Amino acid sequence: MNPRRLWAIMVKELRQLRRDRVTLTMILAMPIMQLVLFGYAINLNLRHLPAAVADQAQTAGSRAAIQDMLASGVIELRATVQSPQQLTDLLRQGRISVGIAVPTDFERRKLDGREAIQVMVDGSDNVVQAAAAQLAQYPLDPPDDFHARAEQPVSVVGFYNPQRRSPVNIVPGLVGVILTMTMVLFTAVAIVRETERGNMELLITTPVSRTELMLGKVLPYAAIGLLQTSLVLLLGVWLFQVPIRGHLGDVYIAASLLILANLSLGLLISTRAKSQFQAMQMTFFVFLPSILLSGFMFPYDGMPRPAQWLSELLPLTHFMRLVRGIMLRGATLGDLWPDGMALLAFIAVMLTLAIRLFHKRLD
Amino acid sequence: MTESAIHACGLTKRFGALVAVNAVNLDVPRACVYGFLGPNGSGKSTTIRMLCGLLTPSGGEIEVLGLRMPQQAEQLKRRIGYMTQKFSLFDDLSVRQNLEFLATVQGLTRQQEKGRVDDLLRRYRLDDRQDQLAGTLSGGQKQRLALAGAIVHAPELLFLDEPTSAVDPESRRDFWEKLFELADEGTTILVSTHYMDEAERCHRLAILDNGNLVADGTPSELTATLAGRTFLVRSASPRHAKATLASLSDVLSVAQIGNELRVLMRESGASAEALRACLGQAGTSGEVEGTPPNLEDVFVVATRAHGARAEQPA
Numbered sequence: 001m002n003p004r005r006l007w008a009i010m011v012k013e014l015r016q017l018r019r020d021r022v023t024l025t026m027i028l029a030m031p032i033m034q035l036v037l038f039g040y041a042i043n044l045n046l047r048h049l050p051a052a053v054a055d056q057a058q059t060a061g062s063r064a065a066i067q068d069m070l071a072s073g074v075i076e077l078r079a080t081v082q083s084p085q086q087l088t089d090l091l092r093q094g095r096i097s098v099g100i101a102v103p104t105d106f107e108r109r110k111l112d113g114r115e116a117i118q119v120m121v122d123g124s125d126n127v128v129q130a131a132a133a134q135l136a137q138y139p140l141d142p143p144d145d146f147h148a149r150a151e152q153p154v155s156v157v158g159f160y161n162p163q164r165r166s167p168v169n170i171v172p173g174l175v176g177v178i179l180t181m182t183m184v185l186f187t188a189v190a191i192v193r194e195t196e197r198g199n200m201e202l203l204i205t206t207p208v209s210r211t212e213l214m215l216g217k218v219l220p221y222a223a224i225g226l227l228q229t230s231l232v233l234l235l236g237v238w239l240f241q242v243p244i245r246g247h248l249g250d251v252y253i254a255a256s257l258l259i260l261a262n263l264s265l266g267l268l269i270s271t272r273a274k275s276q277f278q279a280m281q282m283t284f285f286v287f288l289p290s291i292l293l294s295g296f297m298f299p300y301d302g303m304p305r306p307a308q309w310l311s312e313l314l315p316l317t318h319f320m321r322l323v324r325g326i327m328l329r330g331a332t333l334g335d336l337w338p339d340g341m342a343l344l345a346f347i348a349v350m351l352t353l354a355i356r357l358f359h360k361r362l363d
Numbered sequence: 364m365t366e367s368a369i370h371a372c373g374l375t376k377r378f379g380a381l382v383a384v385n386a387v388n389l390d391v392p393r394a395c396v397y398g399f400l401g402p403n404g405s406g407k408s409t410t411i412r413m414l415c416g417l418l419t420p421s422g423g424e425i426e427v428l429g430l431r432m433p434q435q436a437e438q439l440k441r442r443i444g445y446m447t448q449k450f451s452l453f454d455d456l457s458v459r460q461n462l463e464f465l466a467t468v469q470g471l472t473r474q475q476e477k478g479r480v481d482d483l484l485r486r487y488r489l490d491d492r493q494d495q496l497a498g499t500l501s502g503g504q505k506q507r508l509a510l511a512g513a514i515v516h517a518p519e520l521l522f523l524d525e526p527t528s529a530v531d532p533e534s535r536r537d538f539w540e541k542l543f544e545l546a547d548e549g550t551t552i553l554v555s556t557h558y559m560d561e562a563e564r565c566h567r568l569a570i571l572d573n574g575n576l577v578a579d580g581t582p583s584e585l586t587a588t589l590a591g592r593t594f595l596v597r598s599a600s601p602r603h604a605k606a607t608l609a610s611l612s613d614v615l616s617v618a619q620i621g622n623e624l625r626v627l628m629r630e631s632g633a634s635a636e637a638l639r640a641c642l643g644q645a646g647t648s649g650e651v652e653g654t655p656p657n658l659e660d661v662f663v664v665a666t667r668a669h670g671a672r673a674e675q676p677a
């Protein structure tokens with residue numbers, strides 16, 4: 001490998017990028033847009049769900065239980081009605097998302113340890129259902145109650161995010177999502193574009209080696225990835241007071257690993273894709289499972305076994321664990337070494353495959 | 364053997380069922396401008412790509428500058444220049460940036476690079492355009508830039524794939540001057556074209572048709588084989604005369620050029636008398652005189668002969 005040649009390819013790539021308005025805009029606008037979208041608009045921990053109550057017991061105990069639920073902030077009382085029938089009507093009309101029915105024999109049921117309160121939810125909305133499921137786990141009784149139940153109600157209040165603020169959980173993961181979306185696409189397209197425009201035929205007739213060509217194309221994008229990381233972190237801290245409890249250096253090392261993993265995947269895609277459009281399709285094919293299975297949107301533990309195995313293959317899954325651990329729990333890279341190793345292994349395999357599959361030939 | 368820059372034997376390339384290049388034998392001497400003449404789809408680009416080591420031949424042997432292709436392709440790449448059929452420099456880099464990039468990639472040192480790029484810019488009249496983006500150049504300028512890019516490392520052997528197909532006649536003439544300058548400096552040049560006038564300028568040429576090499580030699584050797592078989596016919600009604608002459612079995616082709624007809628005849632029955640007689644019978648008078656054969660005639664004869672052979676299985 002000749003450092004001067006490698007440098008020439010990197011400089012060429014950056015010069016071309018400087019003239020590419022669309023890509024430049026994407027590099028900057030994508031992190032900002034996603035951050036604002038996920039931070040403000042898409043609140044995965046729903047609060048203020050419209051709710052109605054039908055309290056047919058009207059005892060001190062029932063009123064206290066309802067007050068507890070309202071105090072959680074998850075639901076907001078919109079109406080008080082007489083019967084469960086009216087609740088189902090309101091649900092069907094879409095006027096409320098949650099209905100709470102307290103039967104006349106509330107106190108009796110509580111004593112017997114049977115279901116004392118019925119929470120009806122709009123089951124057509126997954127997120128609402130999940131929120132209401134948490135609601136249903138609220139303790140019905142203050143701790144000094146005579147009926148200490150075997151199944152301790154699980155507290156929904158997260159230990160590391162007591163205010164249940166969604167941006168705190170989202171922002172670290174968002175770094176990974178943005179890097180996955182942009183890094184894979186940029187490299188895949190950057191190489192396929194040269195093939196489409198005919199530049200590749202010129203390049204492969206020169207003494208440039210495969211490694212120089214691949215690294216020279218990838219390294220500028222790695223720098224861009226770090227820039228995006230900084231942008232998301234900066235905005236996350238500034239707009240949403242996202243904590244960075246661990247070492248900032250560790251966050252950047254984790255990000256670098258993910259960037260390299262995605263770039264090598266992009267390279268691999270570029271050796272197979274025949275057109276820029278195909279490269280985009282293949283990128284999307286990887287991106288969708290990453291979003292769904294990495295633990296960014298849905299918890300890893302809640303996924304079926306095969307989905308968990310699949311998610312172990314995705315770099316984003318490992319990054320998600322690393323970055324949440326470092327930023328939210330103050331963990332070090334040493335604590336999370338298995339995920340770091342998994343990313344390194346991914347990079348090694350993808351890069352080797354990509355360089356193997358890239359030929360300085362046209363056939 | 365060491366005299367030839369390129370030596371290929373039985374060179375074949377198949378794309379699935381299509382035979383793009385069929386058992387081509389080729390011998391290109393050093394320091395010569397060698398032409399590949401053939402219509403679109405005749406296999407010129409495919410042959411050049413195999414000679415550069417960019418495509419793997421389906422069959423045959425290649426030796427370029429003493430190196431076996433495609434096994435020793437990487438060694439060859441420092442010694443050849445290749446100007447692709449489609450403009451393959453970077454549209455979104457400036458003229459100077461393109462040349463500097465290629466110079467570095469070709470292994471020139473920093474000191475050599477500056478001098479060489481300045482020299483090329485001057486030599487190819489691009490110095491006043493050096494900061495313009497390559498994509499915004501005119502056809503002729505692009506072509507000069509591509510040539511400069513292909514020779515930035517002063518290669519021994521230069522491949523040019525239809526370098527003049529997108530430029531005006533003035534630029535074409537100018538471009539060929541540059542090629543002869545390079546040949547004089549000792550560079551071997553293999554250039555493909557579908558223009559007869561360009562083929563005529565080559566030291567030697569090969570005619571390709573449908574993947575077959577149908578004739579090769581110097582232009583004068585090739586045309587000499589047709590001596591006495593080409594005639595010019597001047598007639599008051601050229602279209603009628605053309606139809607009449609074309610029906611003669613000894614006439615291979617009739618082409619109208621302005622008011623004149625150019626007639627090419629079979630070797631066996633070539634005579635001005637036969638043409639005059641034919642015109643007389645049809646009631647059209649016309650003057651007939653012999654004319655020296657050109658490469659177009661060579662092309663017609665070569666492709667006809669080959670087609671005929673292909674039609675009758677031996």
Ligand SMILES: Nc1ncnc2c1ncn2[C@@H]1O[C@H](COP(=O)(O)OP(=O)(O)O)[C@@H](O)[C@H]1O
Nearest residue numbers: 378381383401402403404405406407408409410
């Ligand atoms: N990569 C390819 N795949 C399939 N067919 C090809 C490929 N490249 C060239 N061909 C075919 O081979 C024939 C010769 O093409 P080419 O060498 O480009 O001709 P020329 O350069 O003389 O115009 C054409 O019929 C063309 O369609």
Ligand SMILES: [Mg+2]
Nearest residue numbers: 407408448525
């Ligand atoms: Mg061609």
